[in-house]
Amino acid sequence: MMRWLMLALIVVGLVLTFTAKGPGLLGIGLLVGFIGLFGTVFSIAADRVSASARPDSAMATPEDLAALRSRPPVRAVPSAPADERRRSV
Numbered sequence: 001m002m003r004w005l006m007l008a009l010i011v012v013g014l015v016l017t018f019t020a021k022g023p024g025l026l027g028i029g030l031l032v033g034f035i036g037l038f039g040t041v042f043s044i045a046a047d048r049v050s051a052s053a054r055p056d057s058a059m060a061t062p063e064d065l066a067a068l069r070s071r072p073p074v075r076a077v078p079s080a081p082a083d084e085r086r087r088s089v
Contacts, residue, residue, distance in 0.1 A: 003043045009036030 013033025020026040
């Protein structure tokens with residue numbers, strides 16, 4: 001809904017800018033148009049971010065995070081060099 005309000009603000013600002021007879025009204029029209037433009041861009045970005053964000057129910061609880069931090073780190077097993085692997089095959 002906010003996206004459409006900001007789009008309407010752009011249109012109002014542009015109409016006001018192109019029909020203005022004086023510099024004050026022209027400046028107000030440009031200001032309203034730019035505010036609508038930035039609002040539209042930010043509302044589209046907010047919709048995109050919220051569409052790809054994880055819900056709060058999928059987040060780990062503080063207890064889960066504490067349990068993960070208390071576990072010792074898992075060490076990787078070193079693998080044999082590439083030429084030794086070829087010989088064993």
